[in-house]
Amino acid sequence: MKPYLKRAWAEVSLGKLKNNVGIIKSLNSPDTKIMAVVKADAYGHGEEPICRCLAEECGIEYFAVSNLDEAITVRRFCPDAEILILGYTPPEYAHEIVQYNIIQGIVSTEYAEMLVRNISEPLRCHIKIDTGMGRIGLKHDTPEACAEEIKNMLEINNLFVEGIYTHFAVADSDTPDNVAYTDRQEKFICDTYDILKNHGINLPHVHFMNSAATCYRNNPKSTLSRAGIILYGLHPDISLDIPEGLEPVMSVKAVVSHVKTVDKGDCISYGRTFIADHEMKIATVTVGYADGYSRLLSSKGEILVHGKRCKIVGRVCMDQLMIDVSEIEVKSGDIVTLIGKDGDDCITADELASLYGTIGYEVVCGISKRVPRIYID
Numbered sequence: 001m002k003p004y005l006k007r008a009w010a011e012v013s014l015g016k017l018k019n020n021v022g023i024i025k026s027l028n029s030p031d032t033k034i035m036a037v038v039k040a041d042a043y044g045h046g047e048e049p050i051c052r053c054l055a056e057e058c059g060i061e062y063f064a065v066s067n068l069d070e071a072i073t074v075r076r077f078c079p080d081a082e083i084l085i086l087g088y089t090p091p092e093y094a095h096e097i098v099q100y101n102i103i104q105g106i107v108s109t110e111y112a113e114m115l116v117r118n119i120s121e122p123l124r125c126h127i128k129i130d131t132g133m134g135r136i137g138l139k140h141d142t143p144e145a146c147a148e149e150i151k152n153m154l155e156i157n158n159l160f161v162e163g164i165y166t167h168f169a170v171a172d173s174d175t176p177d178n179v180a181y182t183d184r185q186e187k188f189i190c191d192t193y194d195i196l197k198n199h200g201i202n203l204p205h206v207h208f209m210n211s212a213a214t215c216y217r218n219n220p221k222s223t224l225s226r227a228g229i230i231l232y233g234l235h236p237d238i239s240l241d242i243p244e245g246l247e248p249v250m251s252v253k254a255v256v257s258h259v260k261t262v263d264k265g266d267c268i269s270y271g272r273t274f275i276a277d278h279e280m281k282i283a284t285v286t287v288g289y290a291d292g293y294s295r296l297l298s299s300k301g302e303i304l305v306h307g308k309r310c311k312i313v314g315r316v317c318m319d320q321l322m323i324d325v326s327e328i329e330v331k332s333g334d335i336v337t338l339i340g341k342d343g344d345d346c347i348t349a350d351e352l353a354s355l356y357g358t359i360g361y362e363v364v365c366g367i368s369k370r371v372p373r374i375y376i377d
């Protein structure tokens, strides 16, 4: 292992990633393959080691990314992978999409026509249907009308359509209203696919399962399960359990830089929001909001020190924060855990997220570039 600065670092367990892939495979029917969603630097876990592990050790063939830069990066590590760009590529880059053998998500007839204007070889694509997410894609009142537009798109010169897909808005909710909403989204995409089939158009792919759908409403009709957050062992929504055995892949650690005793009346950190009401022992920790440990956790978050929870006191600074270690033996240089297991206790990204009103996705994506990723088994 390369040496790294033991200040604040993220441990990424490839063993846990592999285990999570095994569990996701067991949720899917034999006809559904995993499309590993590795956008945003593999949800902050590091594109290269994650993609290599998935392709070389887990047999993953399909990857999804948000943009062309990410697609080209994945192509470097995974020469044989099928790579789908879920987001926008400016039409002047159509040539690169073809050159790197990437698949582009297509959101409208107009966009398809703009893309092929600049190329002389076929551009591979999957057509995105907006069945209720309200973000991107072909939007129609009926599957018949949608299939009609797709049929016309098949005539566009140099556009090679390999599939259609949609994205669920509330597959991570079990309220009857939301379940009915997702049922309708699913029916729309499946009906569109079947109408095309009845017209003799047999596309290799139709896909609609994200992590939540993969867990809670797995459907063998989806040729791919676009698994993102569950690959990394986190919850699509904190209120619903995820299948047994899925484990968080990332832990985040830092060290204690300074320990001191403060008197009653002493202030801690910017703004003097914390004033000791008795004598306390305070430790300074080498992590802050510039590392992606949110300032919104000021006086709220907890950190594990030798397996025990210690409260953050006062404001989280850019590079440092302070915790109450009155009850613990601790010294400068000791390792502390911001996210992950220590002894019998564990703080998850999902737990931190719920403390300040976001989701685990944002916590792991937000661990900044300054924090080296260390890969362990």
Ligand SMILES: *Cc1c(COP(=O)(O)O)cnc(C)c1O
Binding pocket: 037, 039, 086, 167, 209, 210, 211, 212, 226, 227, 228, 229, 230, 236
């Ligand atoms: C990000 C994304 C996914 C993955 O979502 P998870 O909830 O992380 O599984 C799947 N499909 C699309 C279109 C996405 O943008």
